[in-house]
Amino acid sequence: MQYSIREAIAEDMEYVLELIKELASFEKEPGAVEVTADDLVHDGFGSEKLFHCFVGESNRSIVGMALVYNRYSTWKGPIIHLEDLVVSETMRGSGLGTALLNEVVKYCAKQGVKRISWEVLDWNEPAITFYKKKGAKVLRDWDVVHLDEKGIQNYLKNI
Amino acid sequence: MQYSIREAIAEDMEYVLELIKELASFEKEPGAVEVTADDLVHDGFGSEKLFHCFVGESNRSIVGMALVYNRYSTWKGPIIHLEDLVVSETMRGSGLGTALLNEVVKYCAKQGVKRISWEVLDWNEPAITFYKKKGAKVLRDWDVVHLDEKGIQNYLKNI
Numbered sequence: 001m002q003y004s005i006r007e008a009i010a011e012d013m014e015y016v017l018e019l020i021k022e023l024a025s026f027e028k029e030p031g032a033v034e035v036t037a038d039d040l041v042h043d044g045f046g047s048e049k050l051f052h053c054f055v056g057e058s059n060r061s062i063v064g065m066a067l068v069y070n071r072y073s074t075w076k077g078p079i080i081h082l083e084d085l086v087v088s089e090t091m092r093g094s095g096l097g098t099a100l101l102n103e104v105v106k107y108c109a110k111q112g113v114k115r116i117s118w119e120v121l122d123w124n125e126p127a128i129t130f131y132k133k134k135g136a137k138v139l140r141d142w143d144v145v146h147l148d149e150k151g152i153q154n155y156l157k158n159i
Numbered sequence: 160m161q162y163s164i165r166e167a168i169a170e171d172m173e174y175v176l177e178l179i180k181e182l183a184s185f186e187k188e189p190g191a192v193e194v195t196a197d198d199l200v201h202d203g204f205g206s207e208k209l210f211h212c213f214v215g216e217s218n219r220s221i222v223g224m225a226l227v228y229n230r231y232s233t234w235k236g237p238i239i240h241l242e243d244l245v246v247s248e249t250m251r252g253s254g255l256g257t258a259l260l261n262e263v264v265k266y267c268a269k270q271g272v273k274r275i276s277w278e279v280l281d282w283n284e285p286a287i288t289f290y291k292k293k294g295a296k297v298l299r300d301w302d303v304v305h306l307d308e309k310g311i312q313n314y315l316k317n318i
Contacts, residue, residue, distance in 0.1 A: 020233045020234070024234060029234075033233070034234060034235055034236070035233060035234060035236050050231045067231075069230065069231045070209070071230060071242075072209045072210045073194075074179045074192070074194060074199075074226060074243050075188075075194060076191075076193055077193070077194050077202060078202065083230075083231060083233055105306070105314045105318075109312075113311075114193070114311075115305055115306065116306040117304065117305050117306075118303075118304045119301050119304065120302055121301060122300050122301070122302050134306070136304050136305065136306040137304065137305050137307070138303075140281075140302055141280055141281050142278050142279070143281050143287075143297050143298060144277075144298045144301040144303065145277045145279050145295050145298065146274055146275070146276050146295065146296050146298060147264070147274065147275040147276075147294060147295045148273065148274050148296070149274065151295060152264060152272075152273075152274075152275065155264045155293060156265070156268055159261050
């Protein structure tokens with residue numbers, strides 16, 4: 001299975017969205033994706049770039065992607081967050097996940113950040129094994145907290 | 160205990176750093192803070208603003224702070240992350256934590272984001288109880304992953 005990694009262009013976003021949805025389904029939240037391909041084009045390639053994206057291409061199809069953006073750690077300063085790393089099911093085991101992560105780490109090293117962070121579901125053992133093998137630390141004692149759109153509205157009513 | 164909340168200015172950063180260190184000690188990582196007050200001034204008040212900070216002031220002292228920045232969700236679009244919410248030990252139980260979180264939620268609502276995210280240590284039950292009471296969801300099945308500075312260097316050697 002031949003593939004190549006390159007920086008995403010705006011025209012890739014409809015295929016990137018398919019991968020985002022594929023991952024959301026795998027993570028048991030198929031209905032959670034509200035973003036559209038137009039949003040991704042606007043947010044990633046407009047005047048203010050909110051993320052940076054790499055894609056894996058095989059036979060002129062987008063079969064994988066990695067999407068990152070800047071965060072700020074009050075301990076380490078500027079860091080980079082890997083929001084999604086997706087390999088299409090047809091490409092599992094091809095080394096594409098490693099190839100995409102290689103690009104991400106090279107990109108982050110070039111930016112000089114002291115940390116790359118991401119999040120993983122605690123039952124996603126294949127992903128956890130993969131990340132640990134790459135030298136990442138899975139912080140089992142840190143949980144993610146969300147105040148969602150409805151939560152924000154309810155909060156404001158009760159101030 | 161009287162206090163007021165306001166947007167931070169560059170001159171607050173040395174006191175904000177003290178609160179960052181106070182939180183790091185509470186989180187059992189007192190040595191993890193590499194950021195300096197000068198870094199915070201540069202990163203928060205320079206030409207490129209990497210975060211937005213609110214402080215709580217009492218008797219002309221900085222006794223609490225909340226620090227946020229933009230993130231990007233591939234499900235919800237632009238979101239805001241609450242990196243730190245710190246209330247100095249002397250001010251616990253005064254309502255300052257709620258007052259700071261109120262400012263954060265109002266700020267996020269003004270930006271029109273669909274989510275505020277943050278992270279919490281799973282043994283920090285007082286914080287978890289507080290956040291849940293405010294309507295936030297603690298996602299116990301999501302873990303945080305870090306590839307740190309040494310991890311990045313080692314990774315690059317093995318590509």
